[in-house]
Amino acid sequence: MPTSTRIAIRQAIAAKLYGSDTFLTGTATAAGSTTTMVDTKLVSTVAGANQYVGYWLYCDTTTASAAPEGEARMVSQYAPSTGTLTVDPAFTVAVGTGTAATYELHPVLHPDRLNEAINWALEFGSNEAYAAIAQADDDTTTNAIYDLDILMEGALYYLKQGWSHDQRLDPERRAELTEQWQQHYENWKRGLAELVGYRRPTLVAEGSQ
């Protein structure tokens, strides 16, 4: 039976959703505070000070899975010269450094939406044979899944469909997202039926039996 961790699934989905240009993962290189996180990888002489403002900084793992693991905060300031991100409101506990503080930077959707999409694709796609990954679970806990690539198609269908409802987007972008979620849905449905073996009922119109 295939297995994976939520962190691996979420990062794979985010990379596909946003492209590697805008979705970033990293490790804090110096001790931060409850409102700052420092990573020298973010130092840039090209990026503007607004580059990451509005992004979600998500603390994905910490030592012993303690806070602020699992907390997401919106970036309110970015200092390109030092690679420092400031968030508001504050994390509940100061951000650490090194392996004690790995993070993800999500440009648009709240990371909770990605976790919800993973659970939905897992439960809905398996006809509830697989249970959702509990929110309290450590992100690095191994969980049984039906197939990583197929699960990702289901989660991307969920996310892009929800994203396409955003009336602030222009009609062309919404149409593009709609085309994409339709394609993800077809891939997911086909993968579930042909590769995993989850059959769906055939609906028969009255009078045609």
Place this chain on the structure above:
Amino acid sequence: MAWATANLQQVRVEVLRRLYAYRDNITGTGSGGGSVSLIEDTGTTDGVTLESAVYSNNDFIGAWAYVPSVAAPKVSRVTQYDRDAGTLTLSPALGATAASVAYEIHWLIPPDRLNDWILQRSREGSSGAMVTIAEATAINISKFTLAEGVLADALRWLAKRESGPGRQLMEQEAAHHEQLWLERLALEGLNPLVNRLNVKREQTEAASVLRRF
């Protein structure tokens, strides 16, 4: 294995997540407040917070706040938002103080409308067995199945507020959810007669035209 039951809150949350995936705040747990205000400035309970230096003070205005655990009225509309304090000011007043309890933000569709649709879909899916549903009533239909039916209703409702390509996209998606609702009902073994009638209803040109009004 029996299918899991659902209650109103579970189905509402499922629908909110699907409708407003692009929104940061959908559900949360308050850290303070009263009958005319809702505060969440810590995010300690669930990692979600209403406070943000990045939002504008116009965000949230016009949205509905729904607090399931208070006495009726559980619904109120956001009239003011203070981004620094993470406070939503509500009008009219909720039926009781809403401090430190779970809340929902309904951005476009009034929560009572969602509850109506859940009731209608529950009645249809149960062949009339579920007539009245309270907040904690266990509905013998999966939340995922009910969410598909309610999403079809919600998308049609939203489509009527749009015009041009946006409306077409909404109608197209509503039809997709209607199909999934029927498939999921069949999967749960719920009243195939209703399923067949629905297929017929959905596939007629007349039904397609009627849904637009």
